[in-house]
Amino acid sequence: MNRILIIGSGASGMAAAISAAQANSSAQITILDGLDRIGKKILATGNGRCNLTNAQIAPGHYHTQNTARLNELLADMPAERPLTFFRELGLYCTEEDRGRIYPYSRQASMVLDVLRLALRRYHIQIQQNCTVRSLSVDKKVFTAQTESGKTFCADAVILAAGGRAAPKQGTNGTSYPLALQMGHRYARLYPCLVPLRCGQQTSMLKQLKGIRVICRATLFDGKQKLTEELGEVQLTDYGLSGIPALQLSCWMNKPIQEQAYTVRLDLFPDWQHNELRSILQQRVKQYPTDKIEDNLLGLINKKLLFAALETLHLTPIDRPSSSLKRQDIDALVSLLKGWDFPITGVQTWDHAQVTGGGVFLNEIDNRFRSVKQPGLFLAGEVLDIAGDCGGYNLHWAWCSGITAGEAAAEYIAHE
Ligand SMILES: Cc1cc2nc3c(=O)[nH]c(=O)nc-3n(C[C@H](O)[C@H](O)[C@H](O)COP(=O)(O)OP(=O)(O)OC[C@H]3O[C@@H](n4cnc5c(N)ncnc54)[C@H](O)[C@@H]3O)c2cc1C
Structure with missing residues (x-):
């Protein structure tokens, strides 16, 4: 039992893949994404400079229906968490006004470059043009079916397929039906930072x-x-x-x-x-x-x-x-x-940067494990959370991805 399937190659999906590989070297990790290239959205972040986190992470910068759960989850997500993760990958960062943290090169492309390099180093498989339409589980084995009829099986799945905002960057809300198929429910979606x-x-x-x-x-x-x-x-x-x-x-x-x-x-x-x-x-x-x-x-x-x-x-x-x-x-x-x-x-979802609403935070535990389906993990914008401008959304995506990746690696090692 060593296969981890990650749906979505955005910020949370890539962070999850890398941290799972770091935590369990025998894990076979595959990422599926509907787009023809990975990390497209990252290139657009922070006007091409990628405001990747903030030195002043606090619940007041986030919007959710469940602030009590948010407080618990954020307690394990200091700004140092993504910074350590990136420093280990070779990316150095710098702080600007209001705690906003950028890569030292101020290039979003550099963030994507180091992530891609790490994915290669850890031999993580990436399957592009694979939009997952259905997800099922039978006898602890998950099966994901793509729009084009391909099938992928795995022992653990990390749903990191983002929200509804910025659909031209691959996120048109197909993550939510997948969550529903796994028994989850979600809070009403609305465009944020719009x-x-x-x-x-x-x-x-x-x-x-x-x-x-x-x-x-x-x-x-x-x-x-x-x-x-x-x-x-x-x-x-x-x-x-x-x-x-x-x-x-x-x-x-x-x-x-x-x-x-x-x-x-x-x-x-x-x-x-x-x-x-x-x-x-x-x-x-x-x-x-x-x-x-x-x-x-x-x-x-x-x-x-x-x-x-x-x-x-x-x-x-x-x-x-x-x-x-x-x-x-x-x-x-x-x-x-x-x-x-x-x-x-x-304005429309095309003009929104993030999605308000999403899978209820009380349907995941502190390690981003689904409380509905063993072996399933959720990370990133698919959850009921939206952050202010200032690096808060990517912070959530990296941290939830890192934690979900570690938890998935542990799950396949012990099941
Ligand atoms: C223009 C813009 C600028 C932004 N700037 C910043 C910023 O500077 N700082 C900040 O903190 N936040 C910023 N954000 C928000 C931030 O980019 C997102 O919150 C973050 O990327 C969400 O990460 P994620 O991994 O959850 O989802 P995403 O990064 O959206 O990735 C989801 C991936 O899943 C794929 N996918 C979706 N459905 C399926 C499916 N069914 N099957 C397979 N693959 C699927 C998509 O193609 C996509 O690649 C910005 C957003 C936009 C649009």
């Missing part, structure tokens, strides 16, 4: 398309504040993008049509309402004959300012500043400090 759509404001957004603004973005569900992010929001013709908007999407785990999600932008996060108000009042007082459009120059992006004046019907903007009443300035301050963008949807 731009937000604001359908009702399309005509205004078309004028603001391309503007980037450092602001505080706060997400509300009705009147309830869910979370906030500070950073550079990008206005697009359909809605909001940029890291703060992507991060907020991870909190939208309920059907958007049924929710009243709103993003409130504070375009002056460094100033209190009264500070901004006195600045505006002072400028109007100092230059009362200046046109409104000229008087307010130098504060924020011109197009944004004009859109704010238009939204408040403080037009025409070429009239003298002295025509602005006290309540007009109050209204302008309120809008600039709290501009509401009702969310009508998110």
Whole structure:
């Protein structure tokens, strides 16, 4: 009994294969992947630089239905874990701002190169163009059948076939039916780290398309504040993008049509309402004959300012500043400090970086063994977990893969 089959050659699948080979030199390991090349997604990560983990791993950077289980699992996953794994493979890393860790070469291709080299060193078989359609088990032997009719048998299986996000990189959700076939259930899937759509404001957004603004973005569900992010929001013709908007999407785990999600932008996060108000009042007082459009120059992006004046019907903007009443300035301050963008949807799975939801975390044990099916292990994004931007998703993929690989190697040695 020594065959381990790994479904998926992404981050978690490759880490699982290498750690299984390191733990059990007699293991015969085969990876199946639907794509014609391995690790395609890794090349796209971190804008081609691969933000592979983070020095500040903490539960607060992850989203799941089961935070208690997440805390237990993350306790065994310090940042040092993937760093040690990669250092042993010859890859050196470096830390940038906010704990983000990259390969020293800042090349995602280098990460893939060292993984491929390790797969070769350990004689791990890789079968490409093999999309697994069904998985069954009989008398402790697993059988995986591919779309093209090939059959692979094994004594242990690691399901590392990712989620639904970025389907062009091989992940279109075929992992979940395989989990169901093994008796698992999964939490509702939703796209995460994805731009937000604001359908009702399309005509205004078309004028603001391309503007980037450092602001505080706060997400509300009705009147309830869910979370906030500070950073550079990008206005697009359909809605909001940029890291703060992507991060907020991870909190939208309920059907958007049924929710009243709103993003409130504070375009002056460094100033209190009264500070901004006195600045505006002072400028109007100092230059009362200046046109409104000229008087307010130098504060924020011109197009944004004009859109704010238009939204408040403080037009025409070429009239003298002295025509602005006290309540007009109050209204302008309120809008600039709290501009509401009702969310009508998110971009498609093609634009999402990760998948929210997935196989319930209480259906695996601390070593990523299935509690439903002995000999089955699950790793990576197929599980109910989505991380923030910053290396948290790859961290989860490597660590869960390493642990699942070790546990599978142990399983075949003892059964
Ligand atoms: C553009 C982009 C940039 C990103 N940047 C970062 C970043 O910088 N830092 C970070 O932490 N995270 C990043 N992520 C997220 C991160 O890449 C993923 O969370 C991580 O790769 C998930 O690893 P995984 O092994 O679970 O799945 P994946 O890496 O998605 O691999 C799954 C593999 O399984 C294969 N597969 C799927 N179904 C089947 C099947 N039925 N049969 C056979 N094979 C199958 C797929 O072809 C794929 O190769 C990024 C994601 C994207 C899309």
